[in-house]
Amino acid sequence: MKVSVWKGGAEGSFQEFDVPRHPSQTVLDVVTYIQRTLDPTLAYRFACRVGMCGSCAMTVNGVPRWTCRTHVDKVARNDKVEIGPLRNLPLIRDLVTDMREFFDKWARANGQFKGNRTRHDDFEAVKPNSADRVQADAGIECIGCAVCYSACDVVSWNPDYLGPAALNRAWTLVKDERDGAKLERLRAVAGDAGCHSCHTHMSCTERCPKHLSPTASIAGLKREVLKSLIRGEL
Amino acid sequence: MSKGSSYWVAIVHRVSGIALALFLPLHFWALSTALELDAFLAWTRQPAVRVAEWGIVVALAAHFAGGLRVLALEFLPWHERQKALAAAAAAVTLAVGLALALAL
Amino acid sequence: MTTRVETLLWIAQRASAAVLAVCVVVHLATIIYAVQGGLTAAEILGRTRGNHGWLAFYTLFVAAVSVHAPIGLRAIFLEWLRWRGASRDVVLALLAAALAWMGMRAALAVFM
DSSP states (O other): OEEEEEESSTTOEEEEEEOOOOTTOBHHHHHHHIIIIIOTTOOOOOSSSSSSSOTTEEEETTEEEEGGGOBHHHHOBTTEEEEEOOTTSOEEETTEEOOHHHHHHHHHTTOSOOBOOOTTSOOOOOOTTSHHHHHHHTTTTOOOOOHHHHHOHHHHHOTTOOOHHHHHHHHHHHTOTTBSOHHHHHHHHOSTTTGGGOOOOOHHHHHOTTOOOHHHHHHHHHHHHHHHHHTTOO | OOOOHHHHHHHHHHHHHHHHHHHHHHHHHHHHTGGGHHHHHHHHTSHHHHHHHHHHHHHHHHHHHHHHHHHHHHHSOOOHHHHHHHHHHHHHHHHHHHHHHHHO | OOHHHHHHHHHHHHHHHHHHHHHHHHHHHHHHHHHTTOOOHHHHHHHHTTOHHHHHHHHHHHHHHHHHHHHHHHHHHHHHHOOOSHHHHHHHHHHHHHHHHHHHHHHHHHHO
């Protein structure tokens, strides 16, 4: 089959390779074959290759996905596949993007847990089926693969927008009763750069390989910010 | 880049909003010439204007339904997929219904 | 624009949307009913002249639209026109005032 792969930097282009097609072949298999036998200069990322780490995320036929979990049979059109780097992130080279901005926004959204107990305090008893915990659990499986960030239109249109992953993480912490930084976090996620710019396109929810729904988390943040504002806390 | 149904509902919502925002000043201006209203109404019976009116009503219906969808997603505890589909359906039926009603 | 003000804009947008949802249903129902068998100035004005109920309704409608449309355009200006900063918000505030003024002129024109 004919595989077009992005080569070079932002000013680069798609280069075509002839790759033998096998049954049960993933897009990552294809990229690996190209790098090992056809073009050793091809730069790409992967690690676990079994759908757990999210490192192999790329744009396949225009859609951001985990290449190790994408079967060629599922995406090849007329025996053709197009592979490019993830959108919305600066390109380092070929299929490798600079993920720093993605994680910087995570930090700006206060995506870190801040506890308020010490080793001398008793631990917090968290009921697994409390309403808050159920909502937090619905979003905590995120592994930071940036597929949602890559799929989000608002991220493309507004470079300040924190993005679905950072906001989803902030939500899971807002719902974590052990966390002590709720107000600070709500201030960080409100406004034009935050949850209020989500227009519910739901591309993030469509594409998340872990079937999370950042749209739901962001809607939760909108409600939580509203409640805090009404209570005079913000 | 293939996009889901929620994306298209959102784009229609946005474009219809722009259309309405452009139409409103004209609408307000036309109404404030109430003294010459019959003459204006006669002008509106032209086919091109009829088509534009139908378009505006469809835009209003689409914007309204899309807006209900946003409010539902942001404030109601429903399952997302249901809401997206429900609203897409509502948008289509509302738009069609109103368009037909006006055609009478 | 502080995040607090941006949050208040979002609230105003959703609140005006809820008001408009009701106003639009009433308005469309009225129009569909009124349009049966042709529309004349006399029919419209016969309904609205001296009618405080309709004036109150249209005043509320105009107020809600003057809030809702500019805030909606604000996101579009930022995302599709890449227009940022104070100049954008000043223009939108002027637009809100213009819509309110034109809308009230129209409401009063059919009332008086």
